[in-house]
Amino acid sequence: MNRFIFANPNLCVGCDACVDACAEAHQAAGLQPQSRMYIVRNGEISTPITCRHCENAPCAAICPVNAITMTEKSVALNEASCIGCKLCAIACPFGVIGFSDIGAKRAAPDGVSQTKGALVKVTGMVAVKCDLCESSKDGPACIKSCSTKALFIVDAKSIRRSDNAKRKAAVDNMPAFDGPMDKKA
DSSP states (O other): OOOEEEEOTTTOOOOOHHHHHHHHHHHHTTSOSSOSOEEEEETTEEEEEOOOOOTTOHHHHHOTTOOEEEOSSSEEEOTTTOOOOOHHHHHOTTOOOEEEOSSOEEEOOTTTOSSTTOEEEOSSOEEEOOOTTTTOTTOOHHHHHOTTOOEEEEOHHHHHHHHHHHHHHHHHTSOOOOSOSOTTO
16 A cells, blocks of 8 residues: 555645745655645645545546556656656546656756756746655655654554544444344244
């Protein structure tokens, strides 16, 4: 199972610290200086949403240049390979793939650069999506920046813990059982 970031809307105060931390972390890593996280507000409730790193990611399946690929634990985007076609954003069921044209860089075509594999600044859009801050040894910047601890990583282990807690709560709240429900039958 892929890991992804999830938010508890009961704890989120909508301060945008996670959004700012995301943009800053990616800019420091030499990527698009744009957040990969979006705050959704509905009345008094706010919650950040980001890529769910789907098991069968529709964004990866539709990318014509394989800029989005499945890795062992996530769905990765190579911004340098992105051609800005926006098919991934259309395919994303969560609406969390954005686009940036701020300092976009792509692989240089043959003969354009003296250095093989060099990135050159181009005009046009480049897709941006959550990468779980893979370039940081400290993990996702958004989680570290959240003062209310509303953000956390969801993985197979955390889902098992949550499921077990729900089962235990269901059993703890069950009425006593004395036998068949309908004793007349």
